Amino acid sequence: MIRVLLVDDHAVFRDGLRELLNHVPDLEVVGEAGTGPQALEEMSKQPDVVLLDIGLPGMDGIRVCRSIVEQYPNTRVVMLTMHDDPQLLLEALRAGACSYVLKAADAQSVVSAVRAAAKGQASLDPASxxxxxxxxxxxxxxxxxxxxxxxxxxxxxxxxxxxxxxxxxxxxxxxxxxxxxxxxxxxxxxxxxxxxxxxxxxxxxxxxxxxxxxxxxxxxxx
Missing domain, CATH: 3.40.50.2300 (Response regulator)
Incomplete structure (x- = not known):
């Protein structure tokens, strides 16, 4: 079972994402956070993969990603964001994210990115x-x-x-x-x-x- 932490400041989006992932047999949402500091607190639940938004209050997603990678080297970070920006993509990868998925992506793309991350694999869609x-x-x-x-x-x-x-x-x-x-x-x-x-x-x-x-x-x- 792949343990997933959801980090996004929009509760409605988190609800939909939780509903999606919890219906996938090998995935389990073990925690949620709406701010950067909350995300770091939720790391105590030892997720395998963190689905992380970039635009977070309190501490932006890039800084959160960097902190997670440094403090929890066995946890993989997948950036899930609405920002289709090559500079942000570059910053996310340099911070240690293994994937960058747009919120406009289909459900299967999100699930595939989580599974690949759990295996320690990187994944980027051709457009990214x-x-x-x-x-x-x-x-x-x-x-x-x-x-x-x-x-x-x-x-x-x-x-x-x-x-x-x-x-x-x-x-x-x-x-x-x-x-x-x-x-x-x-x-x-x-x-x-x-x-x-x-x-x-x-x-x-x-x-x-x-x-x-x-x-x-x-x-x-x-």
Whole structure:
């Protein structure tokens, strides 16, 4: 059973979210909070995942997220917010959130994000990934050449391509490689970065301030 803490200053929204999650067999809402300080108090209930809004009274969600990650390293934070803002998305990921879900998302997306977080996995929808990449590139221009990871130029190109949403087949076509070679190269990249999948690699790039090149690739028709 995945223990979930709901943090949002709108009681009606919390009621609906609680009703949704408590009808999912493997999820259980163990606590609720309407302010930042209350959220930290509710952490005594030892939730596995915190669904956290950004706009909270008393202490904003970014600061709450940072405090939770620092004090409760085994708890995962999923930002659930109405703010479709790439800068806030970037700040949330840097604070330690593993997912960023808009309140406009469907119920299954919220449930999937909670389950992924409980497994220690990161998840971002394609639209959020695209916005994140745009904001990241803007900031990277201000830090040209700065990197905390010893990635090769080819590995940074791979990272840029997966951040853009390119499939293994599309990456192979762009780099004139076989799909198996791409898979092998991605495995090496993930191992070097200490991540398990594409979403985690993109987040690690953001949190590590790794400059990504601008790549032009041809998206294959479905």
């Amino acid at each position: 990934t695209s916005r994140l990449l745009e904001e990241y590139r803007r900031l990277s221009q201000e830090r040209a050449g700065f990197s905390k990871a010893s990635l090769t130029e080819r590995e940074r190109v791979l990272l840029a391509l997966i951040a853009e949403g390119a499939t293994n087949r599309e990456i192979a076509a762009h780099l004139a490689l076989s799909e198996q070679t791409v898979k092998n190269n991605l495995s090496v990249l993930y191992q070097k970065m200490g991540v398990n999948n594409r979403a985690e690699a993109v987040m690690a790039a953001v949190q590590g301030d790794i400059p990504l090149p601008k790549v032009r690739w041809k998206k294959r028709a479905k």
